Amino acid sequence: MYSVSQGPKFVVARAEGPWLWDDNGDRYLDGTASLWYCNVGHGRTEIADAVHRQLTQLDAFTVYGDFANAPALELSERLAAHAPVADPRVILTCGGGESIETAAKLARRYWAALGRPGKTHLISRTGGYHGLHGVGTSIIGMDRFRTGFGPMVRENSVVPHDSVRALEEEILRVGPDRVAAFFAEPVIGSGGVYAVDAEYFAGVAEVCRRHGVLFVVDSVICAFARMGNWFGIERYGVRPDMIVFAKGVSSGYLPLGGVITSGALAEPFWDRPGNPFHHGTTYAGHPTCCAAALANLDILEREDLFTVALEVESQLDAAMRTLADHPLVREVRSGTGVMAAVQLTDEALGERGITTAEVFAEARARGVILRAIPHSLLVSPPLVITWEQIDHLVSTLRAALDAVAQRH
Structure with a gap:
């Protein structure tokens, strides 16, 4: 969870709804509700x-x-x-x-x-x-x-x-x-x-x-x-x-x-x-x-976010499953709760030397924050995320996978 790093830090400066801004003013979609917790979204007065x-x-x-x-x-x-x-x-x-x-x-x-x-x-x-x-x-x-x-x-x-x-x-x-x-x-x-x-x-x-x-x-x-x-x-x-x-x-x-x-x-x-x-x-x-x-x-x-969450669960599931045909993807796990995982293939992680950290970095460079574990990219957005924002999240993840595949 915590690491010792001498490199530059990603400094989160402010947040609102499902969005984050860094200290340079660049905006990012919070695809993980930080560490799975910001259910109602950021900035609730x-x-x-x-x-x-x-x-x-x-x-x-x-x-x-x-x-x-x-x-x-x-x-x-x-x-x-x-x-x-x-x-x-x-x-x-x-x-x-x-x-x-x-x-x-x-x-x-x-x-x-x-x-x-x-x-x-x-x-x-x-x-x-x-x-x-x-x-x-x-x-x-x-x-x-x-x-x-x-x-x-x-x-x-x-x-x-x-x-x-x-x-x-x-x-x-x-x-x-x-x-x-x-x-x-x-x-x-x-x-x-x-x-x-x-x-x-x-x-x-x-x-x-x-x-x-x-x-x-x-x-x-x-x-x-x-x-x-x-x-x-x-x-x-x-x-x-x-x-x-x-x-x-x-x-x-x-x-x-x-x-x-x-x-x-x-x-x-x-x-x-x-x-x-x-x-x-x-x-x-x-x-x-x-x-x-x-x-x-x-x-x-x-706001009955209980009912909203079931709707978002269905929307997120439908969107995430479009990634199942990507050549780097072994499996998409979604459809139970507002959470999902995209697991990379054994070939990608092994012979091709691809890491989930690379996909995470490409997604962040395109304005979406995901969570990388050794074999998968995880998604767990705030429950207030919209369909358009889900589409942005998934299309950005696909672009990140494409970019990594082209490098390897």
Whole structure:
């Protein structure tokens, strides 16, 4: 995510809607909503005004222990009202990686509170991205993010992203008495935009229930209308034990995240004396960040960006699939949520020595920002993008592919 570079920097100076401007005044289409988060678009004065009002009333104060503030309480209530979790409770954090840490600790602590401290093993999926904190780095489904850091959380394993059978076999191999939780994104995002069929998550939920494994949905990328609903997982009709969220909850205007957990998981800590969950962070429940999130949710609902997102999903899918015939393209993955991936052929990446970074650079030179991973170019624009802007994005990506193909 971060790199050390001695070269010139691309300095983003301002933004509005789906557009960015650099410090030279050149305009670019934000084809990735920054890092998957600016769902309502840039430059929303309603959010800026809400932040200003909150700063003049209560800038910040901890919610540790029995302290609270009105924006944090209101936000928690609104999120709980929409969460597909039984008797939901909300733990606020500062972002997605911190939320994954919280969910993993809560899963392990829950089993210990029930007298089963051996249930500490965590299972995740190939391609899954769960942030780069300690637990997230340990369970991430991409080796390049784990290499060189030494041992972190040792008790974890990764299974194929689309196989219920592989999950059950791994639970049985490790032992149900040792497995605490299974983590999965509704659609794998940063790992390459991989969706699954409608039956997959129903099967996962049943396997986890049968073997006493907590089912944790990582909705950091997929929530807040990016999949046309509140948390993404509703699309599959299942009720997980926990949902991790961040990014789109505030459209990135201020850092915020959280975990929505079922009442059953909270019960040992909320309703039983002498059994605390010793966990919390300095800025969790930050009132100004929560005020930004509340204004963001107002926009999502007032403009019905949930319905809009389903329309944009269809438009983006149709446009992206026109790239499938390009000689450098192996596969286009789109049609589930406002996100897509264009994977290059093995020949392009191998024999011809083409890199996705080259395509990214050509697209940016033509005024479109994409996201490059080793084998694919990823797209996840703000939900307010228009059909004309989608067409501009896709035609620019085609031009970038053409330019790279001509060089090689």
